[in-house]
Amino acid sequence: MQQRIRIRWTKRGRVRYVSARDLSSIWERALRRADLPIAYSEGFTPHAKVSFPDALPVGYDSTGEYAELTFAAPIVADRDLARLSRALPEGMDILTYFEVPDGAPKLARMLRATMWELVWPAVDAAELTDRLTARGRALLAADHIEVIRHRPDGDRTIDVRPAVLTLAAATRRAAPGPGGGEHTVLRAVLRNDGPTVRPNDLLSALGGDGGCTPAAGAPREVDIAAPTRINRVAQGEVDDGGLREALTGEVEALVPDVDAEAA
Amino acid sequence: MLGSAPPTSAPATPARGARGGYRRPGTRAQLPPSYYEALEPLLGTVKKPAQYVGGEHNQQEADWTAADSRWLLCYPDTYEVGQPNQGIQILYEVLNRRPATLAERLYAPWVDLEERMRERDIPAFSLEGHRPAWAFDVIGVTLPHELGHTNLLNLLDLGRIPIHAAERTEEDPIVLVGGHAAYNPEPLAPFIDAAVMGDGEEVALEVDDVVAAHKREREAGGDVDRHTLLRRLAQVEGVYIPSFYAPRYTDDGRLKATVPIEAGVPPRVPKRTVQDLEQWPFPQKQIVPMTETVHERFSVEIFRGCTRGCRFCQAGMITRPVRERKPETIQRLVEEGVKDTGFGEVGLLSLSSADHSGIGKVARDLADEYEGTVTSLSLPSTRVDAFNVTLSNELSRNGRRTGLTFAPEAGSDRMRAVINKMVSEQDLLRTTEVAFSEGWRHVKLYFMIGLPTEREEDVLAIAELGIKTYELARKHGKGNKVTISVGGFVPKPHTPFQWAAQDSPEEIKRKLALIRQTIKDHRGLKLRTNDPEEGVIEGLLARGDRRVAPAVERAWRLGARFDGWHEMPTLDTWRRALAETGVDLDWFSHRERDEREALPWDHLDSGLEKDWLWEDWQDALSEKELDDCRWSPCYDCGVCPGLSIQHDTGYDGGMQLPVVPSGLGGNEQLPVTPERYASGA
Numbered sequence A: 001m002q003q004r005i006r007i008r009w010t011k012r013g014r015v016r017y018v019s020a021r022d023l024s025s026i027w028e029r030a031l032r033r034a035d036l037p038i039a040y041s042e043g044f045t046p047h048a049k050v051s052f053p054d055a056l057p058v059g060y061d062s063t064g065e066y067a068e069l070t071f072a073a074p075i076v077a078d079r080d081l082a083r084l085s086r087a088l089p090e091g092m093d094i095l096t097y098f099e100v101p102d103g104a105p106k107l108a109r110m111l112r113a114t115m116w117e118l119v120w121p122a123v124d125a126a127e128l129t130d131r132l133t134a135r136g137r138a139l140l141a142a143d144h145i146e147v148i149r150h151r152p153d154g155d156r157t158i159d160v161r162p163a164v165l166t167l168a169a170a171t172r173r174a175a176p177g178p179g180g181g182e183h184t185v186l187r188a189v190l191r192n193d194g195p196t197v198r199p200n201d202l203l204s205a206l207g208g209d210g211g212c213t214p215a216a217g218a219p220r221e222v223d224i225a226a227p228t229r230i231n232r233v234a235q236g237e238v239d240d241g242g243l244r245e246a247l248t249g250e251v252e253a254l255v256p257d258v259d260a261e262a263a
Numbered sequence B: 001m002l003g004s005a006p007p008t009s010a011p012a013t014p015a016r017g018a019r020g021g022y023r024r025p026g027t028r029a030q031l032p033p034s035y036y037e038a039l040e041p042l043l044g045t046v047k048k049p050a051q052y053v054g055g056e057h058n059q060q061e062a063d064w065t066a067a068d069s070r071w072l073l074c075y076p077d078t079y080e081v082g083q084p085n086q087g088i089q090i091l092y093e094v095l096n097r098r099p100a101t102l103a104e105r106l107y108a109p110w111v112d113l114e115e116r117m118r119e120r121d122i123p124a125f126s127l128e129g130h131r132p133a134w135a136f137d138v139i140g141v142t143l144p145h146e147l148g149h150t151n152l153l154n155l156l157d158l159g160r161i162p163i164h165a166a167e168r169t170e171e172d173p174i175v176l177v178g179g180h181a182a183y184n185p186e187p188l189a190p191f192i193d194a195a196v197m198g199d200g201e202e203v204a205l206e207v208d209d210v211v212a213a214h215k216r217e218r219e220a221g222g223d224v225d226r227h228t229l230l231r232r233l234a235q236v237e238g239v240y241i242p243s244f245y246a247p248r249y250t251d252d253g254r255l256k257a258t259v260p261i262e263a264g265v266p267p268r269v270p271k272r273t274v275q276d277l278e279q280w281p282f283p284q285k286q287i288v289p290m291t292e293t294v295h296e297r298f299s300v301e302i303f304r305g306c307t308r309g310c311r312f313c314q315a316g317m318i319t320r321p322v323r324e325r326k327p328e329t330i331q332r333l334v335e336e337g338v339k340d341t342g343f344g345e346v347g348l349l350s351l352s353s354a355d356h357s358g359i360g361k362v363a364r365d366l367a368d369e370y371e372g373t374v375t376s377l378s379l380p381s382t383r384v385d386a387f388n389v390t391l392s393n394e395l396s397r398n399g400r401r402t403g404l405t406f407a408p409e410a411g412s413d414r415m416r417a418v419i420n421k422m423v424s425e426q427d428l429l430r431t432t433e434v435a436f437s438e439g440w441r442h443v444k445l446y447f448m449i450g451l452p453t454e455r456e457e458d459v460l461a462i463a464e465l466g467i468k469t470y471e472l473a474r475k476h477g478k479g480n481k482v483t484i485s486v487g488g489f490v491p492k493p494h495t496p497f498q499w500a501a502q503d504s505p506e507e508i509k510r511k512l513a514l515i516r517q518t519i520k521d522h523r524g525l526k527l528r529t530n531d532p533e534e535g536v537i538e539g540l541l542a543r544g545d546r547r548v549a550p551a552v553e554r555a556w557r558l559g560a561r562f563d564g565w566h567e568m569p570t571l572d573t574w575r576r577a578l579a580e581t582g583v584d585l586d587w588f589s590h591r592e593r594d595e596r597e598a599l600p601w602d603h604l605d606s607g608l609e610k611d612w613l614w615e616d617w618q619d620a621l622s623e624k625e626l627d628d629c630r631w632s633p634c635y636d637c638g639v640c641p642g643l644s645i646q647h648d649t650g651y652d653g654g655m656q657l658p659v660v661p662s663g664l665g666g667n668e669q670l671p672v673t674p675e676r677y678a679s680g681a
Helices: A013-017 A020-033 A077-087 A125-141 A199-205 A258-262 B036-043 B086-096 B111-120 B146-158 B200-219 B226-234 B314-318 B327-341 B359-370 B386-395 B413-419 B425-437 B456-475 B505-519 B534-543 B546-557 B571-581 B585-589 B610-621 B673-678
Strands: A003-011 A061-071 A094-099 A113-120 A146-151 A154-159 A164-173 A182-191 A229-239 A242-245 A251-253 B069-075 B101-107 B138-142 B174-178 B194-196 B245-249 B255-260 B298-301 B345-349 B376-378 B403-409 B442-449 B481-488 B525-529
Touching: A003 A077, A020 A077, A020 B327, A077 A094, A113 A199, A113 A242, A125 A164, A125 A182, A146 A199, A182 A199, A182 A242, A229 A251, B036 B111, B069 B086, B069 B146, B069 B200, B086 B101, B086 B138, B086 B200, B111 B146, B138 B146, B138 B200, B146 B534, B146 B546, B174 B200, B174 B226, B194 B200, B200 B226, B298 B327, B327 B345, B327 B359, B345 B359, B359 B376, B359 B386, B386 B403, B386 B425, B403 B413, B403 B425, B413 B456, B413 B610, B425 B442, B425 B456, B442 B456, B442 B505, B456 B481, B456 B505, B456 B525, B481 B505, B481 B534, B505 B525, B505 B534, B534 B546, B534 B571, B534 B585, B546 B571
Parallel strands: A061 A229, B069 B101, B069 B138, B138 B174, B174 B194, B298 B345, B345 B376, B403 B442, B442 B481, B481 B525
Antiparallel strands: A003 A061, A003 A094, A113 A182, A113 A229, A146 A154, A164 A182, A229 A242, A242 A251, B245 B255
């Protein structure tokens, strides 16, 4: 009897540079090392049934990766997924899992929104937080904010506004990364359904260096540097305070608890 | 602009003269900096960044201060190409198993990262600890072919190590090369400290002992310097120190001899031969890459050496004699390795894997073991016979019968007699017929052009053989395909063809055009060729002497890197370098040498008698074939005499092929060098 399990996992540290196309072989090998009965697709080149809802850009951190694993025989989820987590490369850890009952909605439908986090180094944190806060308010108040994304296959104009469900900037102490001190953190919840809008598009719409050219409604001048870290925090549904995580139902706050972070 | 990251700088490289502390043994060592932090901001801007981060399954990361000797094992090409290399992985494992030895890895950064590293003053770094190359004791470089020579210079330079051995001091690493291209290291002589000939397992540990002892002695206040260390290394059998030898030339520029100029070093340096592979069941803990490489599989070397005697094949000549691994050992290594690594593919490697005396049983047992699983088995063998098809059938139980490869190497029976590839046209056609009738859909045939004595009819015969094979293919299925793959021959040292003239790229092009013209009406018969210009640099470096070294340096300074990559056309750069340094390509590559001329590798002993090689060259010219000595009487190539090797049993009751057994009785002690030289061998 097959068993489907959905998991939330991380991609941090060195594995941040692993590309999406290399992920399936990494998971397949880890599953074999952990000796788990993953199901395989039919055909001459069978693949382990591990599906990922979408690709994370290379170089981004994530605590909000998901996957659906189909096992050919039931596993003891607690024990076996812990073993799988240990078999995965350092930086890839399974955070939580959810056994999928029959008739459950597709994983992608449970991941309607993503909380992204952009982190700037400790230079002019207070001032930057203020600027982002003001720009963020203006963005939420607008109907359309357009940027032009440049790709080898041509330019595309994107309306960023409809994708932004909520956002907030904050100054945070002892954020990850060297140097310590105060860092500016921008958290935003973006819709996953509808045209794809990535953190860089949002950044460009706020006057930041996201690689796009500002168009209708966006600040003309780029006066915010690219962040040093972009993190996909979690995925799920938008909630008053931030994002309700898909597998646990726990709410990830839009403004992180400063004291808890510092402790 | 708000939020700009403060300018960061990479840890400074200590000036020469201030590096000694990092190289001290054990806990007295200063810890060299990690360059990971400095590297990270660059990774978002380069291609395939995962190749630079390390962290793979089975990576060994050791404490710098727990080690007395520290190796940086280096492959002078990208991670993608170099990571699967078995030589590096064997040495990585045997060195790291030693409690006081540390070994990390280095691959060549692609040009995009190199440019940024140079801008930011980031030295070449190890994959594990991102430690700078200059801090290691030994830079151990494998040279599987000649097209990594400029990359080697580049890696040394990037690693802040003086590229000239003469400029290195006690505080610089020993640059040691091994691998097949190290059998003629003369074009690299000014840049390397030492070359190792032959199998690396034992000699690497002996070198490690010498280096560690030297460091401890120095630490204890001993009056020993780099020259002492090199002298001690020269005493290790199989280690060649180029600076202890000098070439002598005749008035007309030919080489007269390369002679020792340091007292106490051997006049000829013998290669090392691991007698019993059973004692070296490595690599076991194979690295599992996190990004794409050229071979992603668990590989077991099922035997080493080959005595088929193909006259063009350097690997077959220099790795003699044949030493097999036992079928049960192969089975155990595969089963444990597949569990440990999670690889979905197993490769049974050797120079001609169908020749293992127990291969029938090995293939059957492994096919049984993995029947009904997703684990696939592969066996590189291009042998042209029905047995090869049977084996391939066995190994493809789990999968689709797609492509089979055969290597007739030459088109005509006459040409095959010259190269000693003993397969007739009839054999080949019969074998391909069997393959197609058993359901294989695609046959690839490998050929070379530019072989000695080649005539137009020999070249045309390749096309005709392709057409005949294609007609057979069509008989068994309309969709069946045939590909003929044709490369230009490059003569290599320590082979019977070492005296031969290499064809010019223009000549290779002309011959390829002949083939193309002949097959043009047969759609479905595909021709694959290499760029004829690729063989030019390879040929020059393969048989060049020390006078080629300035051209290597000049080419590198003019920007030559990755000479084997289509993305990096470097031939024009090389031609300029040759012109500027006065190196005559025609003289080195396109000229037939005669018997009296000394060869740049005469003082390096691959075990093969030069007289025998010459005889075999003469046999080639008179189209005389020579049998495999596993199946027929010894013909005195020179490798075995004095080695007490019996040419007898195989392991598998079913197939009694005469082979050199490994660890199955008999006197198998290798004689030491003095004994061999005393006996006149």
